[in-house]
Each structure stands twice: as structure tokens, then as C-alpha cells.
Amino acid sequence: MAKVSVFDMTGNQVSETELSDAVFGITPNEAVMHAMVVNYLANQRQGTQSTLTRTEVSGGGRKPWRQKGTGHARQGSIRAPQWYHGGVALGPKPRDYRYALNKKVRRLAMKSALSSKVLENNIIVLDALTVDSYKTKTIVAMLKALNVEGKALIVTAEADKKVIKSAANIPGVKTAAVNTLNVYDILNYDKFIVVKNAVGQIEEVYA
Secondary structure, three states: OEEEEEEOOOOOEEEEEEEOHHHHOOOOOHHHHHHHHHHHHHHHOOOOOOOOOOOOOOOOOOOOOOOOOOOOOOOOOOOOOOOOOOOOOOOOOOOOOOOOOOHHHHHHHHHHHHHHHHHOOOEEEEOOOOOOOOOHHHHHHHHHHOOOOOOEEEEEOOOOHHHHHHHOOOOOEEEEEHHHOOHHHHHHOOEEEEEHHHHHHHHHHHO
16 A cells, blocks of 8 residues: 555644555546546537527528529529528537446546556545635645646545635635536646545545
């Protein structure tokens, strides 16, 4: 089992903890992580884009000129796709982009993402994360004490409104509870800051 230091909010090391090799110590599978990220991004798409077909554009009810004898190409409507202001041929319509990956793939991707943070020394375990009031400067001071630069993902065992609100205005910082954790966010953020009791929950779910 990998041993990592446990810090308090002032940046002081208070203890050490062991991380489960079954969750934080596997060899990351890049192909599976890529598949999971593509799946996540596809599932975020609203799929509300839409274009008008020739039947939906107003006008064009009569034939613009007779079939033969004019010297023009035959036309049936001024709302055909080749006409200016005509309908769009084969354009996008509202659709659902969602699709699912099987459970084994999702679990492997999550464990791979967590293990990659350990391998890169980008995981920080906090002894506890307590915010007495809605204060952004409390989270800013903690990040500064932990020497965190760049983007950071803060993971708590359960959703804490004070932590969420206090971190909401800090650029590049996002908060997540264990039950909302996803592979995309883990890989997208440079530092993975996790509270010690949240580590236990993650190991319980994915071990």
C-alpha cells in the first residue's frame, strides 16, 4: 500500500495514511480513461441544435415557373435546399447523444484516474476540511498553505454548502462529493485534494 502524508488546513503534516492498492495503486489504463472522458462529454451535450427542412420553411407553395420551355432548370419550390432561404438538407435535428459504458469499464476508468494522481504525486490528503462561514479567503489560504498552483479539485465525503460556496469564486477550483466524482474532473484538474474520510468512502465503493 502506498503511504501518503496527511495535512491540515494550515499546510502542516499531521500524520500518514495508507491508500488501497486496489483503488490507488493499479497501472492506469489510458484507453479506458479516454473512453470514459469521451462518454462523459457526450452525455453533457444538450442535443438541442436544429435546422429547418424544406417542409418547415415558410413559403414555396407554388411552382416558380412552368416545367418546360423557359430555359431554366426545372424547379418545384423556391424553398428547396439549393435556393437562397431554402431549407437545409440533412441538417442537425434534436437528438440524444447519451450512451452508457458497462460497469467494469467505469470502475476501471475511475481507479485508473485515481492511481494516475498518486503516480504523479498530485494527490493531497486533508485531515479535515471545515469552513465556519461562507468565506472564500478560508479556501484561498488553505490552497496557499498547501502550495497548490493551477487547477484543483476538492473532494469531500458529502456535499458541504459552505465549502462549495466558499470555493465557487476561485478560478480553477471545483468541489465535488464522493457520489458526484467522475473521471473527467479527476483528469482535468492538476491537484486532487481529498479529505481523509472521503478516501475511506472511495475505497469502500471501488475496492
